[in-house]
Amino acid sequence: xxxxxxxxxxxxxxxxxxxxxxxxxxxxxIRQRLWRAGDESERRGVPTRNIGLDPNEHNVRIFYxxxxxxxxRDLIQHPAAIDLVxxxxxxxxxxxxxxxNIALPGSQSxxxxxxxxxxxxxxxxxxxxxxxxxxxxxxxxxxxxTRYLPGSHRIRWxxxxxxxxxxxxxxxxxxxxxxxxxxxxxxxxxxANLSKDRERALLFGYYSSSFIRPQVxxxxxxxxxxxxxLSPQMKEWLGLGVRANVKLGTRLRExxxxxxxAAVGE
Ligand SMILES: O=C(O)CCC(=O)C(=O)O
Numbered sequence: 001x002x003x004x005x006x007x008x009x010x011x012x013x014x015x016x017x018x019x020x021x022x023x024x025x026x027x028x029x030i031r032q033r034l035w036r037a038g039d040e041s042e043r044r045g046v047p048t049r050n051i052g053l054d055p056n057e058h059n060v061r062i063f064y065x066x067x068x069x070x071x072x073r074d075l076i077q078h079p080a081a082i083d084l085v086x087x088x089x090x091x092x093x094x095x096x097x098x099x100x101n102i103a104l105p106g107s108q109s110x111x112x113x114x115x116x117x118x119x120x121x122x123x124x125x126x127x128x129x130x131x132x133x134x135x136x137x138x139x140x141x142x143x144x145x146t147r148y149l150p151g152s153h154r155i156r157w158x159x160x161x162x163x164x165x166x167x168x169x170x171x172x173x174x175x176x177x178x179x180x181x182x183x184x185x186x187x188x189x190x191x192a193n194l195s196k197d198r199e200r201a202l203l204f205g206y207y208s209s210s211f212i213r214p215q216v217x218x219x220x221x222x223x224x225x226x227x228x229x230l231s232p233q234m235k236e237w238l239g240l241g242v243r244a245n246v247k248l249g250t251r252l253r254e255x256x257x258x259x260x261x262a263a264v265g266e
Contacts (some may be wrong), residue, residue, distance in 0.1 A: 001251055002078065003084060005011060007084065011087070013150075013151075015180060018180075020175075022176075027134075027137075031137065034062060034181055037065060037069050037100075044259060046063060049061070054101075056068060058106040058193065059107045059110075060102040063099050066218070075098075075203065075233070076095055083243040084179075085132065085207045092208055092209065093209055096208045096262060097219075098204070100202065103192075103199075104193060105143075105197060105198065108219075109189045109191060112188070113187065113188070115206060117158070118215060127183050128209045128212060129184030130184050131180075132180075133172075133202050139172065139174055139200055142198065144194075145168035145174075146190060146191060146202065147172075147175055147189050148157055148172065151169060152165070155185065162214035169188070169189065191222075210239075222238075
């Protein structure tokens with residue numbers, strides 16, 4: 001896929017939508033596997049509802065996707081995803097986590113946040129993380145599309161946030177099979193699913209610069225079987241290799257940072 005236009009949009013506006021990364025049939029098949037992964041998570045004792053992130057039980061949260069089904073290991077390293085990640089973060093990144101949030105009718109918005117603010121203290125000068133959001137249903141305002149504050153990837157200090165950020169947020173709409181790339185500095189929330197009977201299943205692949213520790217270290221709990229099935233590249237991306245902050249060497253890192261700064265005009 002030629003993603004030049006989307007990459008430029010991502011750098012300039014902090015997000016982009018890429019339709020047709022999966023066919024509708026593929027998105028639906030993965031959605032069904034996601035529900036099975038949710039059942040398996042419950043079976044293993046990791047609850048999927050009422051875990052403290054959402055206002056009620058109508059959100060289904062499935063963590064640990066990389067362990068639950070190999071299809072998620074394919075998605076997290078999908079070439080389109082990696083192309084967008086590299087365009088924003090440069091080549092020196094880790095996969096922080098891969099989780100799902102299925103918003104069912106009756107679900108409400110969670111607390112407004114930016115994902116970078118959860119893993120790195122302010123000020124937030126650089127695009128140090130991003131989410132690749134996989135849309136497994138058609139998503140729009142009615143069924144609870146993620147809502148974001150336009151331009152908030154330029155916010156460096158929490159004090160720069162408007163008094164009521166949620167009031168100015170707008171939804172990402174995208175057909176099933178799309179990915180939405182969202183700079184980790186974008187302030188956002190889940191939408192309320194106001195539909196009568198439409199599910200909204202989204203997967204959140206969160207990637208960050210390699211010096212940032214993961215949001216939750218699910219990778220520490222990968223089974224020996226899963227680890228054995230990973231490529232050397234995936235082991236590096238998951239932070240399972242021995243090297244960490246010196247992955248690229250200082251000179252290469254500086255060159256990558258300069259390139260990135262030139263691209264974002266700073
Ligand atoms: O489900 C959504 O739309 C957003 C989820 C989110 O931002 C989060 O879980 O941190």
